[in-house]
Amino acid sequence: MATAQPVLKVENLTTSFQGDDDWLPVVRNLSFEVYPGETLAIVGESGSGKSVTSLSVMRLLKARTSKIEGSVTLNQRGLLGLSEKQMREVRGNEVAMIFQEPMTSLNPTFTLGRQIAETLKTHRGMGSKAAREETLRLLEKVRIPNASARFDEYPHQFSGGMRQRVMIAMALALKPKLLIADEPTTALDVTIQGQILDLIKTLQEEEGMAVLFITHDMGVVAEIADRTLVMYRGEVVESGDTADLFRDPQHPYTRALLAAVPRLGSMRGRSRPLRFPTIDRQTGLANEPRESAIQVDARQTPLLSVKNLSARFPVRGGILGRPVGAVHAVENISFDLFAGETLSLVGESGCGKSTTGRAVTRLLKPYGGQIDFDGFDVMNLSKTDLRAMRQRIQMIFQDPFASLNPRMKIGDALIEPILQHRLANKAEALEKAAALMDKVGLSPDMMRRYPHEFSGGQRQRICIARALTLDPKVIVADESVSALDVSVKAQVVNLLLDLQESMNLSYLFISHDMAVVERVSHRVAVMYLGEIVEIGPRAAIFDNPQHDYTRKLIASVPVPDPARRGIKRHIKADELKSPVRPLGYQPSTRNYRQVSEGHWVLT
Known part of the structure; x- marks a missing residue:
């Protein structure tokens, strides 16, 4: 990866917001690079500065109340010195972003097909027919079933997972070199989350995109990221190859994040609920999780x-x-x-x-x-x-x-x-x-x-x-x-x-x-x-x-x-x-089979 030129290079990024008396830095001296075809994950809790970092790169923070310092270079072009008009050309064409909540990112008064087609008309100068055909191709690319019939439907007619697919289609419409995904699966059901992760991997392979993936879910990080950058209170506390970071985390906060991840199969051999281990973030020492002392008696009369x-x-x-x-x-x-x-x-x-x-x-x-x-x-x-x-x-x-x-x-x-x-x-x-x-x-x-x-x-x-x-x-x-x-x-x-x-x-x-x-x-x-x-x-x-x-x-x-x-x-x-x-519908009688007690x- 390192032999190629990075798609995105961030050096000493410091983002501050206007306080009562002075500027309050929420991201401090952040540096990282993302290469073509690579996925870099930024992880941390709410308030760690992950989303502010992505908004700083996209120049989407209000200029009156925020101050961005340092250097942000996209395809060897500095972004912080560009005018707003020039940034509008960069957004969508060279870098696109998927937000956490698709319903607030889509206009509820326009059909989904129109919203994607509008992007193509504005940035590519396409006619209505060509924009529609390209939109349908994009909807099919993100695996939306029966795309032609759903072109004229509104956001509220789609499920959360399907709305997120539409946001991905919109982000990919102009074939950007960098995709920023800000918590794109956090609010989704586990099966929909799995579909979205598969989709991003597939599209990345097909298009050779660089992906900056922002999340707090270490399970998602393990499955999608080549490299990982851990943030805590606006600063990077650890970064490196994802496999190395999971195998041998160095910082107490990274160890705390990994220890808190619930892992399927960790309850084998246990009959009662088990608390999560808690870790002191300063020392990195964990306590032994304690099993619940309650033994439920199923022979008693149920409470409910x-x-x-x-x-x-x-x-x-x-x-x-x-x-x-x-x-x-x-x-x-x-x-x-x-x-x-x-x-x-x-x-x-x-x-x-x-x-x-x-x-x-x-x-x-x-x-x-x-x-x-x-x-x-x-x-x-x-x-x-x-x-x-x-x-x-x-x-x-x-x-x-x-x-x-x-x-x-x-x-x-x-x-x-x-x-x-x-x-x-x-x-x-x-x-x-x-x-x-x-x-x-x-x-x-x-x-x-x-x-x-x-x-x-x-x-x-x-x-x-x-x-x-x-x-x-x-x-x-x-x-x-x-x-x-x-x-x-x-x-x-x-x-x-x-x-x-x-x-x-x-x-x-x-x-x-x-x-x-x-x-x-x-x-x-x-x-x-x-x-x-x-x-x-x-x-x-x-x-x-x-x-x-x-x-x-x-x-x-x-x-x-x-x-x-x-x-x-x-x-x-x-x-x-x-x-x-329909009215008068009577469900059929359903039968259950006993597998064990x-x-x-x-x-």
Whole structure:
């Protein structure tokens, strides 16, 4: 690689933002090179300066509030001295960028085909017909099924994974020499993530592109990167060949990142959930992860029992908006949850996991079935009983920022449920809130702050504390760690396991992260298109998966092993089938086969 000229050369890059009195540097003295056909990964937690680095290279930061110093050279041409007009020519033509959230990067009022074609018309001077033909070729190149029929569809009609494919097609439209991918798979389901990684590898081989891949997922780094650069608080703490870095990490922070990566297969021979190892970032010393002390007794009466649960939503059409069909979001599922147990619901977006969680907490009214929870017939509750039931079952949502009132101080958010349910006076509620803050690893003094003054991991801890204010018996954790950095995710998972042990909590753990699910679960239920296709003890599901879809989920998990670099999964690039059914549709009776004790698979 080093004999060729680098596509991108960054020297002593320092990026600062305007503070109250002075410029505050967030990236300091950063230097690296990316060569043709090479993938360089920049890894680190949120706030480490990864995305600011990519935005500095693209010159996408506001000039009034930011200052970029050093040297950025693309194809031997300095970028920092170019005018904005010249930079517009560089962007797209020579360097393209894929952002983390495709929905915010696409214009919701234009069709996807038009948005890609517009790029070709503007930069290549193509006519409408030629631009359409080239757009269709690009959509097919990124493996979008039935591209010609989808040319005139809007962003909201595509799944997250397919929208990300469109963003890749748009980035590749002008055949750039450098592709910057900023967390392009973080928000995606594991199977979609696998498809996107395969796609980037294939396109890189075909086009000879250089790729700058920004992520916090060390499993993704191992599979895609030739070289890796580790950032911490705006500085590079370690860099080098990916295989060498994984085999013998030198810096304590790199060792901490690698130790926090959940690895499939690490639970073999264990019957109970296992905490993640935690590492002191200054010394690099790790503690031995402790196994959960809770032993679940499946002979007892379940705390939560769900029988033949269905959830449907009407689809309306015509001038009068009459029902023309229904979304069969959840169809005839059954499971039990015991005291002190973690039952994980896994599957891709749209499979019905979150709908199931909302149905058992009665945040939505199910279409049919039976839910018994701690003596309550959940399907037939009065307002008074529903209120009493919700004291005992609480929910933690995926986005902690959206779950907290931005105008309400944290202390007020914590005491509100206690006061609403009239369980204590204000002084007692504040005392309890302070104790819960301490329990989740935060200082009680922080109760005077607002949500925006906390990091993502701290906000999720606050949401966990709020869920505990009413002393629940069951917590529904809906993708509660999916959006967190790998080391923060490990801390929050450890906290959940500590709380389960000390308070005998039961968790309905909803996730698409199979590696985390393997770590925290007693049992696992795999959902596909509204149905449970396989359910059983965690060891049985991971060591002996029976359903094709379960095998597909497990095979899609990125493995933190550089030896897998270049391996492609060849996952079929299809979308989850539509759960919309016509009026009067009656699902066929489904049968389950018992594989072993407690392990059932849909036939």
